[in-house]
Amino acid sequence: MLQSESKRYGERAIKWLLASCAVLSVLTTTAIVFSLIGPTIGFFEVVPADDFFFGVDWTPQFEPPSFGVLSIVAGTLNVALWGMLFAIPIGLGSAVYLSEYASPRVRRTIKPALEVLAGIPTVAIGFFAVSFILPEIIVPLWPGELLGGAEGKPFLALAAGLGIGLMVVPIIASISEDAMSAVPRGLHEGAYALGATKAKVAVRVIFPAALSGIVASIVLAISRAVGETMIVVLAAGSTPKFTLNPVESIQAMTSYIATTATGDISTGTVDYKSVFAVGTVLFVMTLVMNVVSIRLVRRYREVYE
């Protein structure tokens, strides 16, 4: 006997219970937005929006304080830029190698190694950046006094950038490889039949066909780089500077938040509110990139799957 709306209240209760678990995730987002908005509005009552969004001096501890967020946005972009310059070629190269060149046996060893790299805590990468990448790689290889020289500086944007680059290589490699593997075999074989070489197939056929996935991986990697905290705190320093020079000590948005909002900060002060204003900027920046990346991934899935 089929009944459409059964009187099994237990069944319905379970459904609602499970639904409330799912709704909790929406509540998390709402809570994030609410936690950010309140103090951010409070912040703009004290600091004019013009000074915040267009100022280039970030000196909250001075009297009078100056909150020009462009200074620490530049710090974040500085690190992200050098990180991506490292990670994009390495990540994409690895992805093409894994999807087009590697034998199944090689793939089976390299992919888990990249997964291990993806699982390393960022505090460990930050330590590596400041105690190995900086003294053992950047200082010996940096060409002399170029851009002010790297010698003798305890923190460098470039050190944090390379650390972050290492962190996001697995993201770029794995998402791009997924996208390249989703390109139908027929496109490969058609190109080979026309006499294309392996490199030409990879660059002119597979790469454009998987482009939306590749761009998605890069956008997601930039979003991770912008949101990364520990590597920047450990390796990039805490001196806000409006510059993209890689051999400077800078401060990023995340490291301002992490070093300012520690346990002993008192609520209601401008410093406390500034943390939320910076958090809002960071949240909006990463949200835009995440939405773009999710849409792009969905697009290649729609085209080929």
Added chain:
Amino acid sequence: MSAASGASAPRNRLAVAGARSTTEAMLRNQPRGDVIRNAIFAGLLLLAVCIALAGLLALLIQAFAKGSSALTLDLITNPPSTAFPDKAGYRPAIIGSLQLIAGVMLFVVPVGIGAAIYLEEYADGSRWWNRLIEINIQNLAAVPSIIYGILGLAFIVRGPMDLGFILAAGSLTLALLVLPMVIIASREALRAVPDSIRQGSLALGATQWQTIRTQVLPASVPGIATGVILAVSRAIGETAPLLLVGATVFVTFDPTPFGSDGYSAMPVQIFNYALRPQEEFQALAAAGIIVMLVVLLAMNSFAIWLRNRYEQRW
């Protein structure tokens, strides 16, 4: 054509042979530039992979080179100390991390799996609210961890929940951080169970929940467990949000879940040692990283083994 083919078979064979040799000659005579370019391209790709792997290897070797001198039993059994770095260790941090993780599992396992079951088994994907939940989870998975720290500070430690700077607040913050990971992994595990199993069960008169409880869930346990382990290992290594919700860096006593005198966690303690320039503290930081990496690698390998061992092929 067919009439002629019988008579002129030798001629046809000749034509085929001619065509083949012409084609092969053309293929073999690829321009030298192409051959060289091909080799350079393959070499560059291999170089990219090697640089990525060299980075990983260098990180591991450097941690061992710096930290091996501090790898003693004291590292695990002793509290941190600024006065005697040679006797200092991670005891409160390790205990803190274990409690944090226990709390994360307590929250994330029921809620994460529950949400995944709802979205996979009950939700009608064409309804806007279900799509909203889905997009929302994807976005949450990519929100920077420090933003969760801000959420923890303004919403859990203070504000509406007002728990204060206690370990349980840190635990809840980490749980919210990894919840999307658990949901996404569990959904994939549930999706891998074929519909015929569900239909068979329903056809025998089981209700939807009975079907899920006795058929779908047991079949997807390996996948879900893998996702939970990976999420927990992410939570173990997460530092930034804990800095905001009160994981104070210098705790010399064993923390408790609701004690208000502060707590510590493994990565936070590593961070604190790493900030001190003296050689002894750098060694302690490196040794802590080794301990954490060993634990994480063991967990990840177990997750991968679990996936391969119990994964069902339908």
